[in-house]
Amino acid sequence: MSNSGRKKPPLVADRRYPKQAKKPAAKPKAAAKAKPAARTRKPARKRNPIVALFLGLFGLIFRVLWGFGWRVGLITTLIIAAAVGYTAYTLPPVDHLYDGRARGSVTLLNAQGKVFAWRGDQFGGVVTAQNVSPHLRNAVVATEDKRFYNHFGVSPRGIASAVRINLSEGRGPLSGHGGSTITQQVAKLICLGVPYDPKTWKNEAAYEADCRESSLWRKAKEAVYALAMEAKYSKDDILTVYLNRAFLGAGSRGFEAAAQRYFGKDASDLNAPEAAMLAGLLKAPTRYAPTNNLERAQARAETVLKLMHEQGYLSDTAHAAAVANPATLSEAAQKKQGGYFADWVMTEGPGFFTKDTTEDVIIRTTLDPRIQVAAEQAMRQIFDEKVRDGSEAQAAIVVMSADGAVRAMVGGRKTRVSGEFNRATQAKRQTGSAFKPFVYAAALDLGRSPLDVIDDAPYCVNIRGSGEWCPKNYDKKFHGPVTLTDALKSSLNIPAVKLAQQSGLDVVRTVAEQFGIESDLAQGPALALGASEASLLEMTGAYAGILNGGSSVTPYGMTELKLLGDDTPVFQADSGIGERVIQEKTAKQLIWMMNKVVTEGTGRRAALADRQVAGKTGTSQSARDAWFLGFTADYVTGVWMGYDDNTPLKGVTGSGLPAEIWHETMQRVHAGTPVHDLPMMAPIPPTRSAPVIPQGQPPKISSEARTRDAVNDALNGLRNFENR
Structure with a gap:
């Protein structure tokens, strides 16, 4: 049936919150809709608990170290940056770093004004990286630091390479190759800015040893200093300091x-x-x-x-x-040339202008390069030709003018050296018969004649505290009455001792000392035979006094001393002649007697074919020393030969090799020079035979004695004679 005509139901709003519907009954599981199957996983592999423990500890340590490390690194970086900044702030202007010498230099010029030697720390003047030869700048960078223009003062690559090489060569990591940059080397050269202080360091060597210390701490300080230099100076500035230091x-x-x-x-x-x-x-x-x-x-x-x-x-x-x-x-x-001579000049001049100078000094000297070469060649020739191979015998030569100006000096067989033991100035050796001219000078100055006769016969002297002493001649013979000239030319010992006794040992000693023998002279009669020691320079200077007419000389090598840049000399000298010692007549007669030594006596090997020579041989006890000293009218030359350890010479006397060295030296020295005669005077022959002076007879004092002192010394000798 239709519902038309029926009353429509009223409109009612839906409930805001409807009643909860009852849930339907759950379906059986089997009837439920099947879910997609879940993805299956492999069961987790259990880790070894020991490994897990170690991994955990490692992770923990790593996290702790990392946290600690980056903080320490940051702090270290800040400290280094602060140190670099402070050091850079304290660095001086770069031009203050060019010349850091603690002492000055000495430039030595020869007699012609040409440089022949340098001493001290030579500084030629400031050069810069821009004005030196480009080849020099490139050579230094290529050799010492090829990355110089690219690094920041320290080269980690260079350091690592140096450590590797050192270790591979069996040295310590910091020994040998340093891996230092030029900047680091500059830091070392300027000793990290610490100047030399003589109160702190014993000497400059100790100071430089400290500056070159290679400890890890020192290397760290050098690195900081290098970084500071890079921060303050340009690369060319740093290279300039290096080139100058x-x-x-x-x-x-x-x-x-x-x-x-x-x-x-x-x-x-x-x-x-x-x-x-x-x-x-x-x-x-x-x-x-x-x-x-x-x-x-x-x-x-x-x-x-x-x-x-x-x-x-x-x-x-x-x-x-x-x-x-x-x-x-x-x-x-x-x-x-002239190393021995230069060393001697440095010791003779004032210390504050020579070895201890803080200034740059120029010294003009008396050295004659031609004569120096002559002396060196002469020594070399004689040793090459006449001395056995392997011999350790030594020799020394001094050549000077009559006023004491030293023209050449050879202090040993090694001629091209410096700082070596100088046998011409430092060795004190027994003079032997080379001392006898001073005995005859004293006698002649007291009025004796070269033609006076003395008896060469057995003779003994009682020496207080030593007993009887009887001198012997070299040939072990007695020659009877001989003139003083014959006694000197044959180098007879007994006449020399007698003559010294008669003149007075004090007189002889005074003459030798006034002629420049500064060494202690023997007190007994052996004085006459050269028992005393003296240097070759002293003996040559004393012989120069005989040549110049009887006045003492002080050997000298310095004629002018100036400071670099100054025109006014600080010191000048043009002669070493001092006070008169013996009369001029005495000197001329003594030269005549010494000429006979060369023409007729023991010094024949020293004779020169074209000019007159006077001289005297000398051989000390047991032939430990052999001498020849002599002169022409122009130059005085002394030669010594012996062993440094006093070993006796075999078959060598003053009349042998020393005379030959003297001859070769003087032959070269005088080559091509004008010939001059010796200033000698032959004695006037007596009108009747000269009387023989009996043994023990007291001497007669001449009224021609030079000074009151000489007369007083002679009188003292007489009183001593009368008291014996």
Whole structure:
């Protein structure tokens, strides 16, 4: 049936919250809709608990260390930065670092005004990285620090490489190769800014040893200082300091001084081979110094040239040309003359201007290079020709003018040296019969004649506290009555002792001392036979006093001393002549007697064919020393020969090899020079036979004695004679 006509139900709003419908009954599981199957996983592998423990500990330690490490690193970096900043702030202006010498230099000029030697720390003047030869700048960088313009002062790669090389060569990591950059080397050269203080260090060597310390702490400080320098100065500034401060051997501080020392030119004018040789000195200045071994220096320079070529500083052509034409020394450096003489001058001058100078000093000397060469060649020839191979015998030569100006000095067989023991000035040796001219000078000055006769017969003297002493002649014979001239030319001992006794030992001693023998003289009669010791320089100076007419001389080698840059000399000298010792007539007669020694007596081997010579041989007890001293009208020369340890010479006396060395020296010295006669005077022969002076007869005192002192000394001798 239809519902039309029925009443429609009223409209009712849906409930806001409808009643919760009852949940339908759960379907059985089997009837439930099947879910997709879950993805199956492999069961987790259990880790070994021990391994897990170690991994956990490692992770923990790593996290702790990392946290601690980056904090420490940050703090360390800040500390280093602060240290670098502070050091950079305290660094002085760069031009204050160029010349850091604690002492000055001495340049020695010969008599012609040419440089022949240097002493002290030679500083040739400031050079810069811009004005030196480009070859020099390139050679230094190529050799010492090829990454110089690219690093920040320290090269970790260079340090690591150096440590590896040191360890591979069996040394400590910091021993040997340093891996230092040029900047670090500059820090070391300026000793980290600590100046030399004589109150702190014993000497400069101790100061420099401290500066070169290679401990880890020192290296760290050097690194900080290098970083500070890089922060404050430019690369060229640092290189400039290096070029001026580096030690390059032979007392040269800086490349300008070295260029002048070895090549006689400015550092700005060096060619590639010369620059390479100087740069090669940086490795070992003394070993590679060309004045010590030119071939070794050239080989080192070739290594430097190779480095320059490999790093592009030299083309193939330029490198080949440089290798084919190695650097050679200047004429002055090649000669290297007068080392013994230079050392002597340095000890004779005032210390504050010589060995201890803080200024740059120029000293003009009396050295004659021609005469120096003559003496060196003469010694070399005699030893080469007449001394057995392997002999350790030594010799010394001094040549001087009659006023005491020393013209040449050889202090030993090694002639091209410096700082060696100088046998011409430092050795005190028994003079033997070379002392006898002073005995005869005293007698002649008291009125005796060269023609007076004395008896060469057995003779003994009682010496208080020693007993009887009986001198013997060298030939063990007695010759009877002889003139004083014959006694001297034959070097008879007994007449010399008698004559000294008769004149008075005090008189003889006074004459020798006034002539310049400063060493202690023997008190007994053996004085007459040269029992005393003296240096060759003293003896040669004393003989110069005989040649100049009887006045004492002080041997001298310095004629002028000036400070560098000053025109006014601080010191000048033109003669060493002092007070008169014996009369001029006495000196001339003594020269006549000494001429007979060479023409007729023991000194015949010293004779020169073209001019007159006077001299005297000398052989000490047991032939430990052999001497010949003599002169022409122009020069006085002394020669000594012996062993440093006083070993007796075998078959050598003063009349042998020393006389031959003297002859060879003087022959070369006088080559091509005018001939002059000796200032000698022959005695007037007596009108009747000269009486023989009996043994023991007291001497007669001449009214012609030179001074009151000499007369008083003679009277004292008489009183001593009367008291015996």
